[in-house]
Amino acid sequence: MTLPKICCACVHSTKTLPLKFKFAEYFKLIMSYQLYRATTLGTTLQETLDELIEYGHLSNHLANAVLQKFDKSICAALNKRVKAKLSFEAEKLLNYRYCDNVWTLLLKDVEFRDGQDVLQVDTVKVVACKGSND
Structure with missing residues (x-):
């Protein structure tokens, strides 16, 4: 699944799905x-x-x-x-919503990686909006 450049809209799901995310750019x-x-x-x-x-x-x-x-x-x-780059991987996507060009994701068992540094978190909420250079 590919998200817009950082940050949500009216589709809603409570399905639990396996998920791998990798942001190429952390902030835009x-x-x-x-x-x-x-x-x-x-x-x-x-x-x-x-x-x-x-x-x-x-x-x-x-x-x-x-x-x-x-x-x-x-x-x-x-x-x-x-100019930070960060990648993360989640075991499950608990919930997602897309409303008004904004994605909201609720992730479970997330592992963040920044080079050799690793941080494990139980639950993460990601809010991603389409970036613009205007």
Whole structure:
């Protein structure tokens, strides 16, 4: 099974399937998805913008523009600065969903490999969106 360049849409399955994945590229530019708003940096930015709106120093429209710029900037920065390659193999695909051009995969018994380094994890959720160079 081949996924789009990193990151989900409305097909759903609960079948358990054997699975092997290998990403050729770990991070690619991800259009302007809001994936990184849940990070520490993203939540801190949102909280700060909310305070500025509450005190009347910033409009909702401008705050939304700042968040959209954040989405694009964080993706562009990761695309430029992260050159890591990673491969992984899962014993089972527990669940998958494709909705709005976004894949969500739930994997069981996953082994990550980075050269000689190996990390084994019980369960992994992968969210993959089609990358873009725009």
